[in-house]
């Protein structure tokens with residue numbers, strides 16, 4: 001059966017993997033919309049191949065070039081964040097949510113309101129407003145299927161109706177590029193070193209999050225919201241080979257794991273076909289060639305982001321949203337070389353400290369959970385920018 005599809009963030013790492021999966025599997029789809037941030041050339045090229053009804057660029061300055069590149073194709077064009085959210089809400093059967101950062105929240109919510117099946121890669125929207133997003137999607141008759149490999153693994157091995165029989169969710173982590181680095185070496189790590197992930201090829205922001213292990217912190221929050229599991233029952237285990245994508249331990253001591261090569265097209269295929277399986281020439285695991293799988297505890301001294309996320313999750317309310325916002329601002333500052341690598345987690349910690357007592361952090365004054373989460377996101381960005389000014393002065397002195 002042909003399904004209508006929208007890919008939000010089609011020009012990014014997940015977006016490109018999604019289109020590559022469609023290409024390789026020959027999945028029967030009708031492309032409704034493709035959206036991008038700034039990469040007009042790639043968006044136009046994708047649009048000419050996939051023939052969506054509309055191609056949307058968030059950056060309004062790119063519209064003229066997009067129109068020119070698609071002239072005569074019959075493909076509609078639009079620009080701006082409102083247009084991205086508008087096409088996201090047009091009721092495609094399946095929407096890939098793969099915009100990076102909190103910018104993905106409004107379009108993902110629009111897709112949820114329209115009752116689409118959402119393949120959710122954009123973890124920041126879940127961390128920022130997970131409970132509201134899931135409720136809105138359910139109420140509209142849609143569903144949210146995780147694409148993050150860890151949550152896809154848990155989704156696949158979590159037996160329906162057994163949530164109260166789960167002892168622990170165990171999120172595996174590669175450990176990132178600095179797994180074996182000393183704290184002193186990490187202090188002077190460059191953006192180029194931090195984005196060079198050993199196993200996965202990903203966008204810059206999530207690569208930095210993997211290096212700080214804030215990615216695992218965000219994933220703890222995601223797991224808690226998606227699988228209604230408290231922080232105390234979610235653990236992180238470093239597994240450098242990235243073959244076991246996560247595990248569920250049940251109360252009888254049995255542990256179920258999902259394995260696969262580190263290729264995001266696998267969890268995307270799962271989210272596309274679920275509960276069926278999509279036949280495609282997927283890379284296969286060769287366990288004999290791998291020989292061994294290893295595991296270790298994460299080091300809380302070098303990777304404080306995991307502890308910060310656990311605290312934010314325990315605190316509840318909008319603390320995870322504030323943490324996410326502060327992290328986005330700090331990662332952008334690191335990529336701009338305004339702060340050092342270890343300053344990222346330190347800036348998040350200080351932002352959360354300074355926001356102690358902030359009404360929004362504990363849930364907000366008004367009754368609208370979503371509005372409160374968005375307001376907290378905004379205040380955390382302002383506080384983080386102030387915190388970073390001080391950190392930036394320190395970095396200039398270091399240079």
Ligand SMILES: NC(=O)c1ccc[n+]([C@@H]2O[C@H](COP(=O)([O-])OP(=O)(O)OC[C@H]3O[C@@H](n4cnc5c(N)ncnc54)[C@H](OP(=O)(O)O)[C@@H]3O)[C@@H](O)[C@H]2O)c1
Pocket residue numbers: 008009010011012013014015035036037038039040058081084097098099100101103121122123124147148149200201202203204205206264
């Ligand atoms: N990559 C992975 O393996 C992976 C795994 C698990 C989860 N995720 C999550 O998936 C999401 C996407 O990650 P990614 O690695 O694919 O990121 P990416 O390569 O940086 O791609 C991000 C996409 O979002 C678009 N975009 C950026 N800012 C935008 C804005 N303000 N409005 C609209 N579109 C915007 C980009 O467009 P342009 O490129 O045209 O500017 C691009 O299409 C993230 O939330 C990430 O945490 C990624």
